Amino acid sequence: MTNGDSGDSTALDDPVGESLRGRHAELGRRVGRAATYLPGIATFSAVPAEANAADWADLARLLGRDAFADMFSCPATPPPDWEPVFVLEGRxxxxxxxxxxxxxxxxxxxxxxxxxxxxxxxxxxxxxxxxxxxxxxxxxxxxxxxxxxxxxxxxxxxxxxxxxxxxxxxxxxxxxxxxxxxxxxxxxxxxxxxxxxxxxxxxxxxxxxxxxxxxxxxxxxxxxxxxxxxxxxxxxxx
Structure with a gap:
């Protein structure tokens, strides 16, 4: 589903990660390539689309045990021991x-x-x-x-x-x-x-x-x- 827009929209493929690396950097925290917002602001978290085991381990370290990780639209698949909470289709x-x-x-x-x-x-x-x-x-x-x-x-x-x-x-x-x-x-x-x-x-x-x-x-x-x-x-x- 695309509209053929000619503008540079590549940043929208990773809106959470791009925000936390840029204008929202002061509202988040980071370990390695994993990032998440500060508590009380948002539960959104980000790892690269090609995330490896180390990236998921860094995000787990950021969030803590048995914590909710809202991955927004990130396409990366977490390790098997990460329990699915919800899936929602959108645009x-x-x-x-x-x-x-x-x-x-x-x-x-x-x-x-x-x-x-x-x-x-x-x-x-x-x-x-x-x-x-x-x-x-x-x-x-x-x-x-x-x-x-x-x-x-x-x-x-x-x-x-x-x-x-x-x-x-x-x-x-x-x-x-x-x-x-x-x-x-x-x-x-x-x-x-x-x-x-x-x-x-x-x-x-x-x-x-x-x-x-x-x-x-x-x-x-x-x-x-x-x-x-x-x-x-x-x-x-x-």
């Missing part, structure tokens, strides 16, 4: 080169898009727990800018920046309270992030489960195209 979608963001509908009823700060983390965690947009931890907000929509003071929708491989910024944690759906909040939030990311000279990308047809349709309406199929996998260290 990676990218913003085409030289495209402009779609025009979002204007805000109604006092629901402007606002930037979320450290004081908003408890509400962000609560919203993520109720809507399950993907992994979201107490320090996930440290990965980038997060935007939200408030209705009568209550946080009802959010989206933000996550992985940052060279030249790219991932949009993630796109979620809306069930009672506030159908009002265009996700469209407005993602549009605002696309505009922000492009203004910084980066290109947006994102990941979505293959089963989430509603989200895929939304991202396609916004202008994203599918780059490739990905398989998300998690394991437990021996």
């Amino acid at each position: 990676q979608m990218i913003w085409p080169a030289d495209s402009r963001p779609a025009q979002a509908h204007p805000a109604t009823g006092g629901t402007d898009v606002v930037e979320l700060g450290r004081a908003d983390v408890p509400e962000m965690l609560d919203l993520a727990a109720r809507t399950k947009p993907g992994p979201f931890w107490p320090r996930t907000r440290d990965l980038g800018t997060y935007l939200g929509v408030r209705d009568d003071g209550r946080l009802v929708a959010m989206a933000g920046e996550r992985l940052r491989p060279p030249g790219w910024t991932e949009i993630s944690a796109v979620c809306t309270d069930p009672e506030a759906r159908g009002r265009g909040h996700a469209f407005r939030l993602v549009s605002a992030l696309v505009t922000r990311i492009l203004a910084q000279g980066q290109r947006p990308f994102l990941h979505v489960a293959d089963t989430n047809a509603e989200a895929i349709a939304l991202y396609e309406r916004l202008g994203f195209t599918s780059r490739k199929h990905v398989t998300f996998r998690g394991f437990r260290t021996p």
Whole structure:
């Protein structure tokens, strides 16, 4: 599954590793060629696609015994004593080169898009727990800018920046309270992030489960195209 995009998207083949070697280096830890994020930020870990036994041993040393290793889309196969935890089929979608963001509908009823700060983390965690947009931890907000929509003071929708491989910024944690759906909040939030990311000279990308047809349709309406199929996998260290 590719869109034939002519831009340099090779960094997206290893978005976790490229982020931890670059703009997120200070938010992670590393042993040899294995890397992972600091606790409370993300559970994503990375080893090279051609990982050997030493690389997996280094990652096990980083994570500790009986620890969760979220390998994201890394294609490397761990040793047999690493217990499989989950497998999820998905797709990676990218913003085409030289495209402009779609025009979002204007805000109604006092629901402007606002930037979320450290004081908003408890509400962000609560919203993520109720809507399950993907992994979201107490320090996930440290990965980038997060935007939200408030209705009568209550946080009802959010989206933000996550992985940052060279030249790219991932949009993630796109979620809306069930009672506030159908009002265009996700469209407005993602549009605002696309505009922000492009203004910084980066290109947006994102990941979505293959089963989430509603989200895929939304991202396609916004202008994203599918780059490739990905398989998300998690394991437990021996």
